[in-house]
Amino acid sequence: MGYICDFCGEQRSMVYCRSDAACLCLSCDRNVHSANALSKRHSRTLLCERCNSQPALVRCSEEKVSLCQNCDWIGHGTSTSSASTHKKQTINCYSGCPSASELSSIWSFVLDIQSVGESACEQEMGLMSITDNGIKNSWGPNEDTVSVSDGVETSNIRDVDKSSAWVGTSSMPGLGPASQNLERPTGSATNAVAPKLYCPGTKGPAFCEDDDFYEDFNMDEMDLSIENYEELFGVTLNHSEELLENGGIDSLFGTMEMSAAESNCQGAVAAEVSSVGLVNAMPACSNAASADSMLSAKTEPILCFNAKQGRSSLSFSNLTGESNGGDYQECDASSMHLMGEPPWCPPCPEASYTSANRNNAVMRYKEKKKNRKFDKRVRYASRKARADVRRRVKGRFVKAGDAYDYDPLNQTRSY
DNA sequence: AGGCCTCACTAACCCACAAGTTTGC
DNA sequence: ATGCAAACTTGTGGGTTAGTGAGGC
Numbered sequence: 181m182g183y184i185c186d187f188c189g190e191q192r193s194m195v196y197c198r199s200d201a202a203c204l205c206l207s208c209d210r211n212v213h214s215a216n217a218l219s220k221r222h223s224r225t226l227l228c229e230r231c232n233s234q235p236a237l238v239r240c241s242e243e244k245v246s247l248c249q250n251c252d253w254i255g256h257g258t259s260t261s262s263a264s265t266h267k268k269q270t271i272n273c274y275s276g277c278p279s280a281s282e283l284s285s286i287w288s289f290v291l292d293i294q295s296v297g298e299s300a301c302e303q304e305m306g307l308m309s310i311t312d313n314g315i316k317n318s319w320g321p322n323e324d325t326v327s328v329s330d331g332v333e334t335s336n337i338r339d340v341d342k343s344s345a346w347v348g349t350s351s352m353p354g355l356g357p358a359s360q361n362l363e364r365p366t367g368s369a370t371n372a373v374a375p376k377l378y379c380p381g382t383k384g385p386a387f388c389e390d391d392d393f394y395e396d397f398n399m400d401e402m403d404l405s406i407e408n409y410e411e412l413f414g415v416t417l418n419h420s421e422e423l424l425e426n427g428g429i430d431s432l433f434g435t436m437e438m439s440a441a442e443s444n445c446q447g448a449v450a451a452e453v454s455s456v457g458l459v460n461a462m463p464a465c466s467n468a469a470s471a472d473s474m475l476s477a478k479t480e481p482i483l484c485f486n487a488k489q490g491r492s493s494l495s496f497s498n499l500t501g502e503s504n505g506g507d508y509q510e511c512d513a514s515s516m517h518l519m520g521e522p523p524w525c526p527p528c529p530e531a532s533y534t535s536a537n538r539n540n541a542v543m544r545y546k547e548k549k550k551n552r553k554f555d556k557r558v559r560y561a562s563r564k565a566r567a568d569v570r571r572r573v574k575g576r577f578v579k580a581g582d583a584y585d586y587d588p589l590n591q592t593r594s595y
Numbered sequence: 596a597g598g599c600c601t602c603a604c605t606a607a608c609c610c611a612c613a614a615g616t617t618t619g620c
Numbered sequence: 621a622t623g624c625a626a627a628c629t630t631g632t633g634g635g636t637t638a639g640t641g642a643g644g645c
Contacts, residue, residue: 560631566613567632575635576610586634600645608637616629 187211196227196235198273203227213276223273230255235273242266 184203185193191205197213204224213222226236226246234248240255243266247255252268558564570577571584578584 558632560614563612563614563630563632565632566611567634570611570633572610572634574609575633577612577633579611582611588633598645600643602641602643604640604642606637606639609635610633612632614630616627618625618627620624620626 193227193232195224197222197224198235203232223275225273226271236271238268239271240266240268246271 185191185205185208186202187204187208191207193203194206195204195209196202197204197209209224213224224235226239228234228236228248228251229245230247230251234250236246237249238252239246240252243255567577569589571580571582571588572578572586573582573584575586
């Protein structure tokens with residue numbers, strides 16, 4: 181991925197398609213994604229003009245550049261930097277087949293960078309006309325019933341002003357401190373809708389119907405107040421601050437910490453758990469499978485503070501929809517969030533995590549995964565108590581008095 | 596393109612035996 | 621209907637093994 185369009189290899193890439201993991205020029209973007217109904221559903225966003233490899237999340241009005249979260253953080257993240265006060269505009273994902281002019285109507289700054297214009301490869305394509313239907317389709321097949329938070333369904337999203345809807349708002353849980361300076365449109369209907377329609381691949385609000393995972397895992401659509409959380413997980417929420425202070429956040433999140441580390445650090449918030457108190461333990465999910473899948477689907481906790489409500493909130497963020505199983509990133513995302521580090525960490529020189537850190541993270545992940553027992557309920561504590569003290573040979577129980585190689589009580593061997 | 600190999604990951608299996616359940620009287 | 625004993629079944633955890641898929645050659 182880089183500066184040149186992955187498709188035509190000629191034009192400068194401007195758009196990042198997460199589904200294709202490709203950087204495309206505007207014309208090829210339209211070309212590729214007008215091929216069929218499925219490709220139209222691919223969510224895209226502008227490409228970061230700094231690293232040219234990650235989807236841009238914000239547009240810095242001062243510097244007139246589109247930045248991914250990491251570059252934004254590097255450039256604006258430090259509160260001491262004057263750049264941190266730069267005004268920014270959120271860049272949302274889009275789908276469908278908008279033309280460059282339509283994009284520029286959504287993102288005014290596209291005009292500035294749209295000099296590539298209607299390239300030769302676009303002119304070759306006679307099917308590039310964008311109809312209203314095309315735009316309408318950009319909302320995907322479920323456009324008429326977009327689920328939003330609080331159990332409210334918003335019908336006929338078409339009624340929402342499309343431009344504002346595309347640009348959306350900047351309320352992006354998991355975006356981290358960088359998002360706090362973002363300008364937020366106020367009072368529009370999209371404020372109520374867009375924040376719940378995040379693009380998982382870019383950590384920004386978007387409409388990503390092409391990701392089955394998010395269809396199944398619509399935690400982001402639940403405004404999990406403390407009451408809801410208890411109802412969902414059946415645990416009492418308390419001791420949060422104590423946990424945080426004492427490092428209990430580690431146990432709180434279970435393996436989620438490493439799940440973040442093993443992810444590609446892409447994606448967006450999947451669940452947000454507001455809390456006066458957080459959780460005192462990893463939720464003992466009644467639905468073990470979903471809980472496990474939730475974790476294995478690369479979730480990470482993000483702590484953020486809701487200034488309006490004066491309470492902290494815990495976000496379970498999905499970091500990627502396309503993670504490589506063993507491709508552990510060298511980032512400890514949860515701790516980074518707690519420490520105020522960028523909430524995601526694409527490969528970059530600044531992410532100077534050593535292989536030792538990585539190995540440690542992997543080890544911790546495996547350890548916690550080993551201890552995790554979401555899918556197993558101990559029905560008979562007495563049996564468990566016996567099994568816990570029973571001597572074994574290569575993991576198998578042995579008769580009383582026989583030689584053993586493992587004694588849970590003494591951690592000793594009989595031979 | 597197909598076959599082979601390596602690697603990583605996961606699920607199933609094994610063990611002894613107390614506790615729980617079912618069956619027969 | 622009730623009580624009892626015997627027979628049968630279940631469940632518990634750590635290590636091993638087989639199966640599966642991805643990736644490279």
